[in-house]
Amino acid sequence: MALMKLMYQDLRKIALARREAEDSTFVRQGELNNASVCFAQALFIRGLLDMSSSFTKSTARNIFYGGSVFFFLFFIGLTFDTMTALPKRDNRANLSDAVKHGKKIWETRNCIGCHTLLGEGAYFAPELGNVYKRRGPEFIKAWIQAQPTGAPGRRQMPQFHLNDQELNDLVEFLKYSSEINTNSWPPNIEG
Numbered sequence: 001m002a003l004m005k006l007m008y009q010d011l012r013k014i015a016l017a018r019r020e021a022e023d024s025t026f027v028r029q030g031e032l033n034n035a036s037v038c039f040a041q042a043l044f045i046r047g048l049l050d051m052s053s054s055f056t057k058s059t060a061r062n063i064f065y066g067g068s069v070f071f072f073l074f075f076i077g078l079t080f081d082t083m084t085a086l087p088k089r090d091n092r093a094n095l096s097d098a099v100k101h102g103k104k105i106w107e108t109r110n111c112i113g114c115h116t117l118l119g120e121g122a123y124f125a126p127e128l129g130n131v132y133k134r135r136g137p138e139f140i141k142a143w144i145q146a147q148p149t150g151a152p153g154r155r156q157m158p159q160f161h162l163n164d165q166e167l168n169d170l171v172e173f174l175k176y177s178s179e180i181n182t183n184s185w186p187p188n189i190e191g
């Protein structure tokens with residue numbers, strides 16, 4: 001406490017000295033700012049000194065326990081809110097067998113090694129979370145069958161030799177992904 005009082009007095013002195021210098025016409029802008037910073041620091045320490053009479057150990061303990069309980073309950077509340085919102089937003093009603101099979105193809109062919117799906121994945125190739133809305137089912141199937149394009153200067157996608165069933169299921173999976181409520185993310189249709 002004594003140390004704080006000393007600090008307070010020192011800072012006040014420095015601040016006053018700087019304030020005097022402020023009156024002189026030769027003072028530079030930087031020093032003016034220093035004076036106000038010192039005043040602010042002095043005021044802050046002054047505040048701590050005033051508080052120290054009523055701020056006991058048990059007050060500190062109460063703030064700690066009270067704060068912990070409050071934020072723990074707040075966290076539980078947020079978790080509950082998320083769990084109730086998810087079923088309405090994650091499109092689980094449309095998780096058909098075709099979608100599940102499409103997801104399996106998505107995983108075994110490592111599409112995510114180049115693409116992102118709703119932001120997760122690699123940044124080599126376009127986002128595919130909304131590719132169904134962007135291109136439609138026929139384009140997607142034709143595109144996958146036509147790889148690699150061999151277009152000079154463009155990044156290439158491999159040929160996966162998928163049959164019609166596999167292509168349809170993959171498209172079903174991309175359709176399902178595009179219908180997840182993501183609060184309109186990605187923000188534009190080009191991904």
Ligand code: HEC
Pocket residue numbers: 105106109110111112113114115124125126128131134135140143144149151154155156157158160170
């Ligand atoms: C080796 C990297 C790589 C892998 C693996 C890969 N892709 Fe691609 N894909 C690309 C690149 C690069 C492009 C963009 C090429 C271009 O624009 O010329 C692309 C484009 C696409 C497009 C067109 C996107 C659009 O906006 O028009 C679709 C659809 C697509 N990929 C689906 C898939 C699927 C499904 C898989 C997994 C079965 C897959 N890709 C695996 C590299 C990859």
